[in-house]
Amino acid sequence: MAHTIHVDVVSAEEEIFAGEAEFVALPGEAGELGIYPQHTPLITRIRPGAVRIKVPGQAEDEFVFVAGGILEVQPHGVTVLADTAIRGHDLDEAKAAEAKKLAEETLSNKDSKIDYAKAQAELAAAIAQLAAIEKLRKKR
Numbered sequence: 673m674a675h676t677i678h679v680d681v682v683s684a685e686e687e688i689f690a691g692e693a694e695f696v697a698l699p700g701e702a703g704e705l706g707i708y709p710q711h712t713p714l715i716t717r718i719r720p721g722a723v724r725i726k727v728p729g730q731a732e733d734e735f736v737f738v739a740g741g742i743l744e745v746q747p748h749g750v751t752v753l754a755d756t757a758i759r760g761h762d763l764d765e766a767k768a769a770e771a772k773k774l775a776e777e778t779l780s781n782k783d784s785k786i787d788y789a790k791a792q793a794e795l796a797a798a799i800a801q802l803a804a805i806e807k808l809r810k811k812r
Contacts, residue, residue, distance in 0.1 A: 677709040678749045679725055681736050683757040688736050695726040696750050698743065699800075705743070707750050714745040720800035722760075722807055723752060735760030737804045739797040756797075760804075772798035 676692040696707040699721035718741050725734040741754035775794040 675709045676728055677707070677711070679752075680750070681723060681725075681738070681752040681754065681757055683738075683741075683754045688754070688757040688759060689725060689734055691725075692728060693725045693734075693750075694728055696723065698723040698738070698752065700743065707745055710747050711745050711750075713747065714743070716743050717741070718743050718752065718754075720797045722804040735804075737801055739800070740793075758801075771801075 676694055677696070679689060679691060679693045679696055680687065681689040694709075698705055698707075699719040701717040701719060705716075705718075718738060720739045721737070723736040723738055725736070727734055736752075736754075737758045737760065738752060738754035739756035741752060741757075744751045744753070771794065775791050775798055778791045778794075
């Protein structure tokens with residue numbers, strides 16, 4: 673049996689993934705992170721983007737989009753606490769494109785009383801989701 677690490681990906685709504693993995697890759701705050709079994713303990717924020725999980729004996733990686741959150745790594749376990757998490761096969765390109773368009777319109781409307789930080793975060797999440805969809809499409 674391959675050397676593995678237990679991975680949990682959860683959001684406020686549900687558990688998205690729980691199982692063993694040979695490798696996990698995700699967008700850390702300072703850049704892309706790769707986690708293997710016996711990784712040094714780590715806690716960091718994660719940016720919106722794709723989490724790739726290499727499951728033993730499975731040809732295709734598990735793919736989850738996260739809209740930011742926290743990553744905790746221990747020698748025998750990885751926990752991703754996501755603000756929002758969506759399974760790769762549940763991603764909706766039309767919804768993501770619409771969210772991007774709405775965020776861009778909100779930011780360009782100088783007269784409205786909006787929360788620019790929130791609008792910028794929504795725009796970043798929509799762009800990251802579209803990039804994740806494109807990355808998933810290329811892998812198929």
